[in-house]
Amino acid sequence: MDNFAKQSWAGLRILLALTVICGVLYPMAVWGVSRLPGLHGNAEATDTTLVAVVREGDRYFQPRPSAATLPASGGSNKGELNEDYDKVVAERRTAVAQREGVSEDQVPQDAVTASASGVDPHISPEYAAIQVPRVARASGLSVEKVRELVAANTGGTFTRTVNVTALNRAIDAG
Amino acid sequence: MSPLVAGLAQVGILLVALAAAYRPLGDYMARVFGSEKHSKLELAIYRLGRVNPDAEQKWSTYAYGVLGFSFVSVVLLYVLQRIQSVLPFDFGRGNVPPGMAFNTAVSFVTNTNWQSYVPETVMGHTVQMVGLTVQNFVSAAVGLAVAVALVRGFVRSQTDRLGNFWVDLVRGTIRILLPLAFLFAIALIALGVTMSLKSGVDVDGQTVANAPIASQEAIKELGTNGGGVLNANSAHPFENPDEWSNLIEIFLLLVIPVALTRTFGQLVGNRKQGYVLLSVMGLIWGAMLAVIWAAEANGLRPLEGKELRFGIPASALFANSTTGTSTGAINSLHDSFTGLGGGGTMLNMLFGEMTPGGVGTGLYSILVMAIIAMFLAGLMVGRTPEYLGKKLGRKEVTAAAVSILAMPTVLLIGAGIAAILPSTQAALNNPGSHGLSEILYAYASASNNNGSAFAGITVTNDWFQASLGICMAFGRFIPIIAVLALAGSLAAQKKVPVTAGTLPTTGPLFATLLGGSIVLVAALTFVPALALGPIAEALL
Numbered sequence: 001m002d003n004f005a006k007q008s009w010a011g012l013r014i015l016l017a018l019t020v021i022c023g024v025l026y027p028m029a030v031w032g033v034s035r036l037p038g039l040h041g042n043a044e045a046t047d048t049t050l051v052a053v054v055r056e057g058d059r060y061f062q063p064r065p066s067a068a069t070l071p072a073s074g075g076s077n078k079g080e081l082n083e084d085y086d087k088v089v090a091e092r093r094t095a096v097a098q099r100e101g102v103s104e105d106q107v108p109q110d111a112v113t114a115s116a117s118g119v120d121p122h123i124s125p126e127y128a129a130i131q132v133p134r135v136a137r138a139s140g141l142s143v144e145k146v147r148e149l150v151a152a153n154t155g156g157t158f159t160r161t162v163n164v165t166a167l168n169r170a171i172d173a174g
Numbered sequence: 175m176s177p178l179v180a181g182l183a184q185v186g187i188l189l190v191a192l193a194a195a196y197r198p199l200g201d202y203m204a205r206v207f208g209s210e211k212h213s214k215l216e217l218a219i220y221r222l223g224r225v226n227p228d229a230e231q232k233w234s235t236y237a238y239g240v241l242g243f244s245f246v247s248v249v250l251l252y253v254l255q256r257i258q259s260v261l262p263f264d265f266g267r268g269n270v271p272p273g274m275a276f277n278t279a280v281s282f283v284t285n286t287n288w289q290s291y292v293p294e295t296v297m298g299h300t301v302q303m304v305g306l307t308v309q310n311f312v313s314a315a316v317g318l319a320v321a322v323a324l325v326r327g328f329v330r331s332q333t334d335r336l337g338n339f340w341v342d343l344v345r346g347t348i349r350i351l352l353p354l355a356f357l358f359a360i361a362l363i364a365l366g367v368t369m370s371l372k373s374g375v376d377v378d379g380q381t382v383a384n385a386p387i388a389s390q391e392a393i394k395e396l397g398t399n400g401g402g403v404l405n406a407n408s409a410h411p412f413e414n415p416d417e418w419s420n421l422i423e424i425f426l427l428l429v430i431p432v433a434l435t436r437t438f439g440q441l442v443g444n445r446k447q448g449y450v451l452l453s454v455m456g457l458i459w460g461a462m463l464a465v466i467w468a469a470e471a472n473g474l475r476p477l478e479g480k481e482l483r484f485g486i487p488a489s490a491l492f493a494n495s496t497t498g499t500s501t502g503a504i505n506s507l508h509d510s511f512t513g514l515g516g517g518g519t520m521l522n523m524l525f526g527e528m529t530p531g532g533v534g535t536g537l538y539s540i541l542v543m544a545i546i547a548m549f550l551a552g553l554m555v556g557r558t559p560e561y562l563g564k565k566l567g568r569k570e571v572t573a574a575a576v577s578i579l580a581m582p583t584v585l586l587i588g589a590g591i592a593a594i595l596p597s598t599q600a601a602l603n604n605p606g607s608h609g610l611s612e613i614l615y616a617y618a619s620a621s622n623n624n625g626s627a628f629a630g631i632t633v634t635n636d637w638f639q640a641s642l643g644i645c646m647a648f649g650r651f652i653p654i655i656a657v658l659a660l661a662g663s664l665a666a667q668k669k670v671p672v673t674a675g676t677l678p679t680t681g682p683l684f685a686t687l688l689g690g691s692i693v694l695v696a697a698l699t700f701v702p703a704l705a706l707g708p709i710a711e712a713l714l
Contacts, residue, residue, distance in 0.1 A: 003234070006242075007238040008243070008245055010340065011242040012250075013222050014340060017219045021348070021352070023304040030356065030369060030389040031369055034363050042365075042368065044368065045375045051377055051412070053379070055379075072292050072294040073405045074629075076478065077507055077510060077628070078509070078603070079516075079608040080510065109475070113478040114478060116479050116481050116507045119410070120483075122483050158183060158485070159175075159483065161483055165378070
């Protein structure tokens with residue numbers, strides 16, 4: 001036990017030294033570098049398009065369903081054999097089909113499933129496509145113009161996705 | 175790009191990056207732990223600790239060092255959480271309740287990073303930086319130290335000295351983890367990861383939580399820790415904004431465990447000894463990736479709990495790597511995976527976290543398994559087994575067996591009791607066999623110091639906080655004590671010369687024995703439990 005106490009005492013002193021280095025100096029150094037122009041906007045998430053929240057109104061594209069309660073993030077954690085959740089997904093499909101005036105089999109997977117973060121900024125090009133006529137009607141923009149904006153906000157290296165947050169801001173700007 | 179091509183491209187880029195880092199990082203780590211010189215900063219730390227860095231320790235003193243350091247770490251982290259309301263940047267989140275603070279303190283000190291709390295509403299920036307980030311560094315460095323001590327046991331002969339724990343701990347932190355974490359934290363900010371001292375940011379009229387994420391994100395992956403700064407962990411766009419940051423994060427959580435096989439080869443003076451371990455780790459990692467990816471691609475609701483920017487392949491790649499390395503960070507919700515895909519992530523943990531395992535822990539776990547494999551081979555031919563020039567007698571095999579059996583014992587006892595407690599029903603998020611999978615996953619994650627979850631389960635009642643905390647502690651420290659005792663008895667031996675009867679441990683025969691032992695031990699131990707959970711689900 002003597003040895004344990006002795007080692008713990010040395011351990012406490014070394015832990016405090018490492019706490020100053022790894023817990024104060026290190027994060028402050030990273031924070032300091034993040035103040036540089038070019039990084040500052042990213043660090044503070046200024047005008048960020050990395051996350052999406054629901055914007056009310058037919059003039060906006062809708063993001064994926066969210067199971068999160070902001071400001072906390074998170075998903076549904078529902079397993080694929082969960083029958084109660086099957087009903088929730090079926091209701092979402094019916095609602096989206098009605099809202100966009102399409103048949104239920106035209107509603108893509110991402111429109112009816114909750115993302116992991118609850119703030120997923122992306123939708124599939126298919127989900128964007130079925131929302132175009134409604135957004136055009138409600139915003140007064142032409143269908144061609146809305147399609148152009150969708151194309152301008154479609155990206156991704158390996159998977160093509162549409163950024164809803166950026167797209168809705170482009171709709172606002174006309 | 176079709177999902178198949180996109181996935182293969184990302185796996186390819188990842189493997190090329192790992193291959194490029196393998197030699198320089200592996201050799202650098204070998205030099206760090208082999209060097210006699212101390213830097214000025216290190217000498218200052220040793221003076222503060224009043225330890226003599228040039229005095230080497232016996233295995234028992236080394237073990238007391240690990241235990242004492244971890245003990246004071248738990249106490250300090252517990253106290254920090256309990257006094258959070260008087261610390262700056264707490265945003266009125268208040269003191270963390272005792273059960274949760276205990277669980278979290280044990281969790282981060284044992285490199286598990288199981289999270290029973292919702293960070294956005296519970297943890298302020300000060301505890302995140304001064305408490306959790308520090309443990310992200312030092313708990314990984316403890317794993318490295320124990321691995322290096324075991325390797326010294328093989329390399330040295332007729333000595334009772336294994337090195338100095340404080341030197342190994344400080345060097346691992348300052349020379350390996352700190353510079354890499356700093357570099358990659360900046361790279362992640364450039365890709366969009368946030369680094370803010372504010373509590374949130376307004377997005378189109380709603381507040382989304384923000385935090386000093388980048389500094390913790392880098393070390394959380396690099397140290398195979400995995401505790402998210404935000405609740406959604408690396409699925410959150412502020413922690414993991416795009417496909418490239420995702421690849422970097424997967425790279426970070428694999429790079430040290432993989433490169434350590436090179437370090438091992440260098441230290442024992444035969445690189446092939448390292449390559450053979452890497453080949454076994456890589457084969458199992460690759461096979462499990464194929465299983466999880468194929469299962470998710472054929473799921474009923476494949477996008478539930480996944481982020482669209484990652485899609486199915488990059489989610490499967492992350493899930494396989496985070497459970498194969500004891501990291502436990504997630505970029506998709508394993509709870510919403512298919513029976514087979516979720517079962518695959520669970521099986522990765524049940525292999526005992528050695529494919530390729532955590533920082534340091536992966537190397538010492540697979541070396542212990544190598545001893546078991548050689549013991550089994552020795553039984554078959556009726557000859558005292560040897561590994562790396564050391565005889566594996568009663569003491570060595572007993573220590574290896576204790577190290578291997580600690581995890582299944584605490585896991586099955588914990589999960590067994592949890593399954594019969596009436597209070598557990600209310601904690602589950604899914605009915606039927608998936609509910610049992612949620613329990614099994616929780617105890618597998620805690621006992622293997624992984625930290626990921628089938629996160630639907632609510633683990634905030636006193637039973638879960640206490641029992642999972644105990645599983646994390648036993649799952650971490652029983653193997654560490656056994657491994658250090660093993661190292662001590664190996665170091666005391668003479669080297670035995672290689673003869674015609676020595677089984678070579680650099681070829682495919684040994685690789686097959688080792689891989690077979692990993693799979694067999696897990697299968698024999700866990701098939702009954704898996705049959706009622708994920709296997710039942712996959713067949714339904």
